[in-house]
Amino acid sequence: MPSDKKTKGSDNLSNVVAEARRHMREREKTYREKALKLFPHVCGRCGREFSGKQLKELTVHHRDHNHDNNPPDGSNWELLCIYCHDNEHGRLEVADAYDGSSASTESSTSDFSHKPFAALEELLKKK
Ligand SMILES: [Zn+2]
Numbered sequence: 001m002p003s004d005k006k007t008k009g010s011d012n013l014s015n016v017v018a019e020a021r022r023h024m025r026e027r028e029k030t031y032r033e034k035a036l037k038l039f040p041h042v043c044g045r046c047g048r049e050f051s052g053k054q055l056k057e058l059t060v061h062h063r064d065h066n067h068d069n070n071p072p073d074g075s076n077w078e079l080l081c082i083y084c085h086d087n088e089h090g091r092l093e094v095a096d097a098y099d100g101s102s103a104s105t106e107s108s109t110s111d112f113s114h115k116p117f118a119a120l121e122e123l124l125k126k127k
């Protein structure tokens with residue numbers, strides 16, 4: 001059956017994806033647990049304390065933004081609450097956006113794209 005083949009293929013793919021996700025989650029869980037053991041359960045930005053159920057709002061931030069860099073001494077980790085963590089990354093995104101806006105040359109190149117049309121119009125007029 002050809003449909004059987006197709007199902008098997010997509011099954012394999014979703015297995016691979018699920019496997020990768022599982023690994024990621026497991027890795028995340030491990031470094032989070034380690035970080036929670038190493039550091040006091042306090043947000044490094046707003047200083048809020050977390051315990052019990054709230055503890056899940058405390059997340060591990062990677063100082064160098066490399067999630068694969070997980071030194072056992074925790075030197076690349078920082079415990080941040082989800083709000084401050086968002087801010088931390090939001091700020092970087094803003095910085096990136098500012099960098100992008102300096103590429104104002106791009107808008108002028110899009111202005112240039114009008115010129116061929118204007119030239120074409122001129123040609124049509126001449127006809
Ligand atoms: Zn915070």
Ligand SMILES: [Zn+2]
Nearest residue numbers: 060061062085
């Ligand atoms: Zn982070």
